[in-house]
Protein backbone atom coordinates (compact mmCIF):
# COMPACT_ATOMS: atom_id res chain seq x y z
CA UNK A 1 0.00 0.00 0.00
CA UNK A 2 1.54 3.30 -1.01
CA UNK A 3 1.39 6.26 1.33
CA UNK A 4 -0.98 9.16 0.71
CA UNK A 5 -0.85 12.85 1.61
CA UNK A 6 -3.18 12.03 4.52
CA UNK A 7 -1.17 9.03 5.80
CA UNK A 8 2.03 11.10 5.69
CA UNK A 9 0.31 13.74 7.81
CA UNK A 10 -0.61 11.17 10.44
CA UNK A 11 2.78 9.48 10.42
CA UNK A 12 4.54 12.86 10.79
CA UNK A 13 4.41 15.86 13.13
CA UNK A 14 0.67 16.41 12.61
CA UNK A 15 0.00 12.90 13.96
CA UNK A 16 2.58 13.26 16.75
CA UNK A 17 0.85 16.48 17.89
CA UNK A 18 -2.51 14.65 17.96
CA UNK A 19 -0.98 11.82 20.01
CA UNK A 20 0.45 14.39 22.44
CA UNK A 21 -3.01 15.98 22.90
CA UNK A 22 -4.70 12.61 23.38
CA UNK A 23 -4.97 12.26 27.15
CA UNK A 24 -6.80 9.83 29.42
CA UNK A 25 -8.85 12.28 31.49
CA UNK A 26 -11.03 10.10 33.78
CA UNK A 27 -14.29 11.84 32.83
CA UNK A 28 -13.54 11.45 29.14
CA UNK A 29 -12.58 7.80 29.60
CA UNK A 30 -15.85 7.24 31.47
CA UNK A 31 -17.73 8.82 28.54
CA UNK A 32 -15.92 6.59 26.02
CA UNK A 33 -16.67 3.55 28.20
CA UNK A 34 -20.39 4.44 28.19
CA UNK A 35 -20.25 4.76 24.40
CA UNK A 36 -18.75 1.28 24.14
CA UNK A 37 -21.16 -0.21 26.64
CA UNK A 38 -23.95 0.99 24.31
CA UNK A 39 -22.29 -0.39 21.17
CA UNK A 40 -21.43 -3.72 22.74
CA UNK A 41 -25.04 -4.09 23.88
CA UNK A 42 -25.80 -4.77 20.19
CA UNK A 43 -23.63 -7.89 20.27
CA UNK A 44 -24.24 -9.10 23.81
CA UNK A 45 -25.92 -12.30 22.61
CA UNK A 46 -22.61 -13.31 21.04
CA UNK A 47 -19.79 -10.99 22.12
CA UNK A 48 -16.70 -10.83 19.89
CA UNK A 49 -13.69 -12.76 21.22
CA UNK A 50 -11.26 -10.48 19.36
CA UNK A 51 -11.57 -6.81 18.42
CA UNK A 52 -9.42 -4.76 16.02
CA UNK A 53 -9.32 -0.98 16.14
CA UNK A 54 -8.16 0.53 12.86
CA UNK A 55 -6.44 3.82 13.73
CA UNK A 56 -6.18 3.13 17.45
CA UNK A 57 -3.78 5.97 18.29
CA UNK A 58 -2.91 5.50 22.01
CA UNK A 59 -5.89 3.24 22.56
CA UNK A 60 -8.56 5.32 24.27
CA UNK A 61 -11.26 3.09 22.77
CA UNK A 62 -9.38 -0.14 23.42
CA UNK A 63 -8.74 0.86 27.06
CA UNK A 64 -12.45 1.60 27.49
CA UNK A 65 -13.42 -1.71 25.87
CA UNK A 66 -10.98 -3.52 28.17
CA UNK A 67 -12.99 -2.30 31.16
CA UNK A 68 -16.13 -4.06 29.95
CA UNK A 69 -14.97 -6.91 27.70
CA UNK A 70 -12.53 -9.80 27.87
CA UNK A 71 -11.92 -9.79 24.11
CA UNK A 72 -8.39 -10.00 22.75
CA UNK A 73 -7.57 -6.47 21.60
CA UNK A 74 -5.70 -5.73 18.37
CA UNK A 75 -4.51 -2.30 17.18
CA UNK A 76 -3.55 -0.99 13.75
CA UNK A 77 -1.89 2.42 13.90
CA UNK A 78 0.46 4.23 11.49
CA UNK A 79 1.82 6.75 14.09
CA UNK A 80 5.05 5.46 15.68
CA UNK A 81 4.70 7.42 18.94
CA UNK A 82 1.15 6.20 19.47
CA UNK A 83 2.16 2.57 18.90
CA UNK A 84 4.94 3.01 21.50
CA UNK A 85 2.36 4.17 24.08
CA UNK A 86 0.10 1.21 23.23
CA UNK A 87 3.02 -1.15 23.87
CA UNK A 88 4.39 0.60 26.97
CA UNK A 89 0.97 0.69 28.63
CA UNK A 90 0.22 -2.93 27.72
CA UNK A 91 -3.04 -2.01 25.99
CA UNK A 92 -2.52 -4.92 23.56
CA UNK A 93 -0.01 -7.75 23.48
CA UNK A 94 3.09 -6.66 21.49
CA UNK A 95 2.20 -9.10 18.68
CA UNK A 96 -1.23 -7.46 18.40
CA UNK A 97 0.09 -3.95 17.71
CA UNK A 98 0.51 -3.39 13.97
CA UNK A 99 1.97 -0.59 11.90
CA UNK A 100 -0.05 0.12 8.77
CA UNK A 101 -3.05 1.67 7.11
CA UNK A 102 -6.65 0.59 6.95
CA UNK A 103 -6.23 0.35 3.17
CA UNK A 104 -3.89 -2.66 3.60
CA UNK A 105 -4.46 -4.36 6.94
CA UNK A 106 -1.64 -6.80 7.70
CA UNK A 107 -3.96 -9.53 9.00
CA UNK A 108 -5.44 -12.69 7.51
CA UNK A 109 -9.05 -12.95 6.31
CA UNK A 110 -11.38 -13.29 9.30
CA UNK A 111 -8.51 -12.75 11.76
CA UNK A 112 -10.75 -10.92 14.27
CA UNK A 113 -14.42 -11.11 15.20
CA UNK A 114 -14.93 -7.34 15.15
CA UNK A 115 -13.19 -4.52 13.30
CA UNK A 116 -14.02 -0.89 14.06
CA UNK A 117 -13.01 2.73 13.64
CA UNK A 118 -13.69 5.85 15.67
CA UNK A 119 -12.87 9.10 13.89
CA UNK A 120 -10.64 7.43 11.32
CA UNK A 121 -12.70 6.85 8.15
CA UNK A 122 -13.16 10.65 8.13
CA UNK A 123 -9.40 11.06 7.69
CA UNK A 124 -9.04 8.67 4.75
CA UNK A 125 -9.16 10.33 1.32
CA UNK A 126 -12.39 9.44 -0.54
CA UNK A 127 -10.32 7.75 -3.27
CA UNK A 128 -8.91 5.34 -0.66
CA UNK A 129 -12.00 4.85 1.46
CA UNK A 130 -13.47 1.87 -0.37
CA UNK A 131 -10.15 0.00 -0.08
CA UNK A 132 -10.08 0.61 3.70
CA UNK A 133 -13.68 -0.51 4.16
CA UNK A 134 -13.10 -3.64 2.06
CA UNK A 135 -10.08 -4.45 4.20
CA UNK A 136 -12.07 -4.10 7.44
CA UNK A 137 -14.75 -6.34 5.94
CA UNK A 138 -12.12 -8.89 4.91
CA UNK A 139 -10.36 -9.19 8.27
CA UNK A 140 -13.51 -9.28 10.41
CA UNK A 141 -15.29 -12.62 10.58
CA UNK A 142 -18.42 -11.18 12.17
CA UNK A 143 -18.93 -7.56 13.26
CA UNK A 144 -18.03 -4.18 11.77
CA UNK A 145 -18.58 -0.93 13.65
CA UNK A 146 -17.74 2.69 13.11
CA UNK A 147 -18.35 5.99 14.90
CA UNK A 148 -17.70 8.90 12.56
CA UNK A 149 -18.80 12.43 11.63
CA UNK A 150 -21.94 12.26 9.49
CA UNK A 151 -22.96 14.29 6.48
CA UNK A 152 -25.80 13.54 4.09
CA UNK A 153 -23.54 14.33 1.15
CA UNK A 154 -19.76 13.86 1.03
CA UNK A 155 -18.07 17.02 2.32
CA UNK A 156 -14.49 18.11 2.96
CA UNK A 157 -14.03 20.16 6.13
CA UNK A 158 -10.98 22.27 7.13
CA UNK A 159 -9.20 20.54 10.03
CA UNK A 160 -6.32 21.91 12.08
CA UNK A 161 -4.98 24.09 9.28
CA UNK A 162 -5.37 21.41 6.61
CA UNK A 163 -7.87 21.59 3.75
CA UNK A 164 -7.61 17.95 2.64
CA UNK A 165 -7.64 15.98 5.89
CA UNK A 166 -11.25 15.57 7.02
CA UNK A 167 -14.03 14.09 4.87
CA UNK A 168 -17.56 13.61 6.23
CA UNK A 169 -20.27 11.47 4.64
CA UNK A 170 -22.95 8.88 5.36
CA UNK A 171 -20.51 6.11 6.23
CA UNK A 172 -23.30 3.73 7.23
CA UNK A 173 -24.86 4.14 3.79
CA UNK A 174 -21.50 3.46 2.20
CA UNK A 175 -21.08 0.22 4.21
CA UNK A 176 -24.46 -0.97 2.93
CA UNK A 177 -23.77 0.13 -0.65
CA UNK A 178 -20.51 -1.85 -0.65
CA UNK A 179 -21.84 -4.85 1.28
CA UNK A 180 -25.65 -5.03 0.92
CA UNK A 181 -25.75 -8.32 2.83
CA UNK A 182 -24.63 -6.66 6.09
CA UNK A 183 -27.24 -6.74 8.81
CA UNK A 184 -27.75 -3.45 10.65
CA UNK A 185 -27.73 -4.48 14.32
CA UNK A 186 -28.21 -0.88 15.45
CA UNK A 187 -27.08 2.69 14.88
CA UNK A 188 -27.22 5.90 16.85
CA UNK A 189 -25.95 9.36 17.53
CA UNK A 190 -23.60 10.34 20.33
CA UNK A 191 -24.57 13.96 21.03
CA UNK A 192 -21.69 16.11 22.26
CA UNK A 193 -24.00 18.08 24.57
CA UNK A 194 -24.93 15.04 26.63
CA UNK A 195 -22.13 12.52 26.12
CA UNK A 196 -19.00 14.68 26.33
CA UNK A 197 -17.78 12.95 23.16
CA UNK A 198 -17.81 14.47 19.67
CA UNK A 199 -21.02 14.46 17.62
CA UNK A 200 -20.53 10.91 16.36
CA UNK A 201 -22.91 8.80 14.33
CA UNK A 202 -22.33 5.10 14.94
CA UNK A 203 -23.32 1.85 13.29
CA UNK A 204 -22.95 -1.80 14.27
CA UNK A 205 -23.16 -4.31 11.41
CA UNK A 206 -23.04 -8.09 11.34
CA UNK A 207 -21.82 -10.21 8.45
CA UNK A 208 -24.29 -12.95 7.48
Ligand SMILES: C[S@@+](CC[C@H](N)C(=O)[O-])C[C@H]1O[C@@H](n2cnc3c(N)ncnc32)[C@H](O)[C@@H]1O
Nearest residue numbers: 010054055056057060078079101102118119120
Ligand atom coordinates in the same frame (compact mmCIF):
# COMPACT_ATOMS: atom_id res chain seq x y z
C1 LIG B 1 -8.58 11.31 15.03
S1 LIG B 1 -7.49 10.01 15.46
C2 LIG B 1 -8.60 8.86 16.27
C3 LIG B 1 -7.87 7.94 17.21
C4 LIG B 1 -8.75 6.92 17.95
N1 LIG B 1 -9.51 6.13 17.02
C5 LIG B 1 -9.65 7.59 18.96
O1 LIG B 1 -10.87 7.61 18.75
O2 LIG B 1 -9.13 8.07 19.98
C6 LIG B 1 -7.15 9.22 13.92
C7 LIG B 1 -6.16 8.06 14.07
O3 LIG B 1 -6.17 7.28 12.87
C8 LIG B 1 -4.85 7.07 12.43
N2 LIG B 1 -4.95 6.98 10.96
C9 LIG B 1 -4.95 7.98 10.06
N3 LIG B 1 -5.10 7.51 8.81
C10 LIG B 1 -5.19 6.15 8.93
C11 LIG B 1 -5.35 5.10 7.99
N4 LIG B 1 -5.45 5.33 6.68
N5 LIG B 1 -5.41 3.84 8.46
C12 LIG B 1 -5.32 3.59 9.80
N6 LIG B 1 -5.16 4.55 10.71
C13 LIG B 1 -5.10 5.82 10.29
C14 LIG B 1 -4.07 8.25 12.94
O4 LIG B 1 -2.69 8.01 13.03
C15 LIG B 1 -4.73 8.52 14.28
O5 LIG B 1 -4.14 7.76 15.30
